[in-house]
Amino acid sequence: MGFLHQRRGLAPYLLLAPGMLWLAAFFLVPLGFLVYQSLQSGNIDFGYAFTWAWGNYWSAIKGYRGEFERSFEYAGLATVIALVVSYPVAYWIAFRGGRWKNLLLLFIVAPFFVTYLIRTLAWETILSDHGFVVRLLTDIHLVSPGGRVLATGTAVVAGITYNFLPFMALPLYVSLEQIDQSLVEAAGDLYASKWIAFLRVTFPLSLPGVVAGTLLTFIPAAGDFINAQLLGSPTSHMIGNVINSKFNELIDYPAAAAMSFILMAIILGMVLLYARAVGTEKLTG
Amino acid sequence: MSLAFVRRHVLTVWSLFFFGYLLLPIAVVAAFSFNQPRGRFNFTWEGFTWSNWTHWNAIPGIQSAVELSLEIALIASILATGLGTLMALALVRYGFRGRATTNFIVFLPLSTPEIVLGASLLTLFLNFSTPLGFWTILIAHVMFCVSFAVVTVKARLVGFDRHLEEAAMDLGANEWTTFRKVTLPLIAPAILAALLLCFAISVDDFVVTYFVAGPRVTFPIFVWGAARVATPPQINVIGIGFFVIAVTAMLANVVLQNRRAQRA
Numbered sequence: 001m002g003f004l005h006q007r008r009g010l011a012p013y014l015l016l017a018p019g020m021l022w023l024a025a026f027f028l029v030p031l032g033f034l035v036y037q038s039l040q041s042g043n044i045d046f047g048y049a050f051t052w053a054w055g056n057y058w059s060a061i062k063g064y065r066g067e068f069e070r071s072f073e074y075a076g077l078a079t080v081i082a083l084v085v086s087y088p089v090a091y092w093i094a095f096r097g098g099r100w101k102n103l104l105l106l107f108i109v110a111p112f113f114v115t116y117l118i119r120t121l122a123w124e125t126i127l128s129d130h131g132f133v134v135r136l137l138t139d140i141h142l143v144s145p146g147g148r149v150l151a152t153g154t155a156v157v158a159g160i161t162y163n164f165l166p167f168m169a170l171p172l173y174v175s176l177e178q179i180d181q182s183l184v185e186a187a188g189d190l191y192a193s194k195w196i197a198f199l200r201v202t203f204p205l206s207l208p209g210v211v212a213g214t215l216l217t218f219i220p221a222a223g224d225f226i227n228a229q230l231l232g233s234p235t236s237h238m239i240g241n242v243i244n245s246k247f248n249e250l251i252d253y254p255a256a257a258a259m260s261f262i263l264m265a266i267i268l269g270m271v272l273l274y275a276r277a278v279g280t281e282k283l284t285g
Numbered sequence: 286m287s288l289a290f291v292r293r294h295v296l297t298v299w300s301l302f303f304f305g306y307l308l309l310p311i312a313v314v315a316a317f318s319f320n321q322p323r324g325r326f327n328f329t330w331e332g333f334t335w336s337n338w339t340h341w342n343a344i345p346g347i348q349s350a351v352e353l354s355l356e357i358a359l360i361a362s363i364l365a366t367g368l369g370t371l372m373a374l375a376l377v378r379y380g381f382r383g384r385a386t387t388n389f390i391v392f393l394p395l396s397t398p399e400i401v402l403g404a405s406l407l408t409l410f411l412n413f414s415t416p417l418g419f420w421t422i423l424i425a426h427v428m429f430c431v432s433f434a435v436v437t438v439k440a441r442l443v444g445f446d447r448h449l450e451e452a453a454m455d456l457g458a459n460e461w462t463t464f465r466k467v468t469l470p471l472i473a474p475a476i477l478a479a480l481l482l483c484f485a486i487s488v489d490d491f492v493v494t495y496f497v498a499g500p501r502v503t504f505p506i507f508v509w510g511a512a513r514v515a516t517p518p519q520i521n522v523i524g525i526g527f528f529v530i531a532v533t534a535m536l537a538n539v540v541l542q543n544r545r546a547q548r549a
Contacts, residue, residue, distance in 0.1 A: 015375035016387060019368035019431055026428040027394050030405035037408040085303065092300045102539045106532070107304055111311050113531035115489055117508040118524040121516060122310035125317065125328050165307065215396065223398020226491065230512065240400050247404055247496065253411070260404040264397060271396055 031264075038257035048254055056258040064242050064259065071238040071263070074153065074228075075221035078160040079214050082168040085161070090172035090209070091202075094179075101177075108169050116163060120230050123159050124150065127231065151233040159227035167216035175209025176202075211278050215271060222267055239263055311528065318521035325515035337518040341526075344517050350507035351523060354488050357419075357503065361426035362483035368427070369434025370476055376435070377442040394432045402429060403496030410497060417499025425497045426490065430483040437482055441475030485531065 038056055042048035061068070093104045111119060127133055127149045134150075137143040149155050179202060187197035225240030239259060246256035321332040342348035376387060394402065406425050410417060449471070453463040491505035498506055508520050 009381075012375040012379035012381040012384075015371040019372040019435070020387065020390070022368060022427060022431060023390055023394070026406060026409070026424055027402070028390070030409040033408040033412055034401075034405040036412075088296055089300045089303045092296045096296065099543070102542065103536075106535050106539060108307065109535070110528070110532050111307055112489070113485065113528045114311055114314055114524045115491075115505055115508060115527070117491055117505050117512065118314055118520060119310050121508070121512060121520075122313045122317075125313055126310065128328055130329070162306075162310070219396055219398055223400040225400065240398070243400055243404060244495075247407065253408065256404060257408060260401045264401045267398065268396070 034257050034261055037253050038261050040254045042254075044251045053254060056254050057262065060255060060258045060262060064239060067237055067239040067242050068262070068266075070153075070236070071222050071240065072266070074157050074160060074236075074238060075218050075224075077157050078164065078221050079168075079218045081157070081161045082165055082217050083172075083210065083214060086165060086169040086213075087172055087210075090169050090176055094173055094176035095181075105170070105173065108166050108173075112166055117226065117230075119163060120159055120226055123155070123162065124230055127155050127158070150231060151236075153232065153236040155231040156228050156236050156238075159231045160221045160224055163224075163227065164217045164221055167220070168213040171212035171216060172206065172209040175206045175212075179205045207278065211275070215274070219267055219271070223263060311525075314521045315525050318518055318525050320518050322518060327516045327518050327521070337522050341519050341522045344511075344519050346502060347504075347507060347517075347519055347523070350502045350504045353419075353501060354504040357422055357426055358484045358487035361423055361430055361487045362480050365427045365430035365483045366434045366438075366476060366479045369431050369479060370438050370472075372431070372435045373438035373442055377439055377445075391432050391435050394429055395436075399429075399490075399492040400496075403493040406493070407496045417497055418501050421497040421499065422494055422501060422503070425493050426487045429490070429493060430486055433482055433486060434479040437479040438472065438475045441472055441478075445471065481534075488527070 036050060037048070039050060039053050040048040041051045041053040041056070089108075093101055097104055114122075125131065129148050129150060134143060134148065137149065138145055138147070143149065183205070184197050184201050187201045188194075192200065222238075223240050225238060225244050228236055228238045228241050240263075243256050243259050243263070246252045246259070317327050317330070318337055319333050319335070320327055320330055320337075321334045322329075323331050372387075372391065375381075376384065376391075403425070406421075406428070409415075410421055415421060450463050450467050453467045454460070458466065489505065490503075491509060494503055495506055495509065502510070504523065511517065511520060
C-alpha cells in the first residue's frame with residue numbers, strides 16, 4: 001500500500017497497533033487474570049485471595065475427570081462423524097456442482113442464520129419422546145420400546161455434530177475445489193483405478209481442508225455446554241457445563257478458572273501435536 | 286430408484302440426504318412458528334395460527350433483546366472489521382519483526398473455546414470491578430470478531446495484483462489517492478464479507494455474551510432464559526425472521542455474482 005512510505009519501518013506497527021492492543025487487553029491479559037484467579041482460595045462470603053492454591057487444579061482434575069473425558073470423547077466422536085458425513089458432500093459440490101456451487105454452499109451456511117440455541121431447541125423437538133425419530137428407531141428396534149433418545153449421550157453427540165457441520169464442510173470444500181483436475185486425470189492415464197486415484201491423489205491434496213475442518217469442529221465442540229444442557233442429562237454433562245455452573249451459578253471462581261485453564265491447555269496441546277503429526281506448519285497462516 | 290441408479294448416483298443421493306438433514310431443524314422451527322401451543326412449551330403441534338407473526342413482540346422483553354443484539358452486532362462488526370482490515374494490510378504487505386508472533390496471536394482466539402474466552406474476560410472485569418453491561422458485551426464481541434475479520438481480508442489481499450497500484454503511482458497518483466481509488470475498491474468485497482461475517486457471529490453469540498452481559502439481555506440470552514421455563518413461538522418467529530433476511534441477502538449476492546460472471 002505504502003501511503004506511509006516515508007516511515008516504512010513504522011507503517012506495519014501503526015497499522016497493527018489498534019487491533020493488537022485490543023487483543024492484548026481483552027484476550028491475552030484476561031488469560032493472565034484467569035490463571036491468577038485459578039490460584040486463589042476463599043469463598044463467596046469473605047471473598048477470594050491469591051494464595052498459590054495449586055490444589056484447585058488437583059481437585060478439578062480429581063473431581064471432574066469424568067466430565068473432562070466425556071468432553072473430549074463427545075467432541076472427538078462428533079468431529080469424526082462430521083468429517084465422514086460432509087466429505088462426500090464437499091466433494092460432490094466441488095467436482096459436480098458446476099454453476100450451482102455457490103447456491104449449494106449457501107444451503108450449507110444457511111442453517112447458521114437461525115440462532116444456535118434455537119437450532120438446538122429444534123433438535124429437542126425432533127428427538128423428543130413422541131417425535132417421529134424415536135418412533136422410527138423403535139420400529140426398527142434400534143431403540144427399545146419406551147426407550148428414549150433425548151437426555152442421552154447420543155442426543156448430545158448428534159446435536160454437537162449438527163451444530164458444527166458447516167465448520168467442517170466449508171474448509172473441506174475450499175481445499176477440494178483448488179485441486180487441479182489434470183492431476184487426477186494423469187493418475188487415470190497411468191492406469192490408477194478411480195479409487196486409487198482418489199486415495200493417492202485427491203485425498204492427500206485435500207488434507208489441509210481436513211486439518212482445518214477437524215480443528216474448527218473439535219475446538220468449539222470440546223468446550224460446548226449448550227448441547228449437553230438442552231439435549232442431555234446430568235450423566236452426559238461435559239466440562240463446559242461444570243465451568244458454566246461454577247462461574248455463573250455457584251460463584252466458585254477459582255475452581256471454574258482452574259478448569260477453564262486446564263481445558264484450554266489440553267486443547268492447545270492437542271492442536272500442536274496434531275499439527276506436528278500431519279505436518280502442517282502453515283496452520284497459523 | 287433401482288439399485289443400479291443408486292450406485293451410479295451414490296454421491297448425489299448422499300448429498301441430498303445431507304441437505305435434508307441440514308435443513309430439517311430449520312423446517313421444524315419454521316413450522317412451529319405457526320403453532321398454537323396450549324401449554325408453556327412449543328414442542329407438540331396444536332394448530333395453525335398467524336398470530337405469533339403479527340404479535341412477534343407480545344412477549345415482555347423480547348423486543349428489547351432483539352434491539353440490543355442488533356445494536357451490538359452493528360457496532361461490533363464495524364469496529365472489528367476496521368481493526369482487522371488494518372491488521373490484514375500490515376500482515377500481508379510488510380515483512381517486519383514480530384510478524385510470526387502477530388499471526389499466532391491472531392490465530393489464538395480462533396483456537397480457544399468460547400467458554401474460556403468468556404470466563405477469562407469475566408475474571409478481568411471482576412478484578413477491576415467493571416460493571417457488566419452494554420460496554421462489556423461490546424468489548425467482548427469486538428475481541429472475538431477481530432480475528433475472523435483479519436482472516437477474511439487477508440485471504441483477499443494475498444491474491445492481490447500489486448501492479449495495479451504501481452500503475453496508478455506511475456500515472457501520478459499519490460499514495461493516499463492510490464489507496465482510496467485502487468486498493469480500497471479492490472478489497473471492498475472482502476471488507477463487506479468481513480462485516481457480514483462479524484455481524485452474523487455477533488448476533489448469534491451466546492456463550493461469551495452470557496459471561497459478560499451482567500443484567501443485559503441479548504436475543505440468545507433471552508432464548509436461554511426462556512427455554513428453562515417456557516418456549517413461546519415468538520422465539521421461532523424471530524429466528525426464522527433473521528434466517529429469511531440473511532438468506533435473501535446471500536441469494537441476491539449469488540445472483541449478482543453469476544450475472545457479473547456471465548458479462549465478463
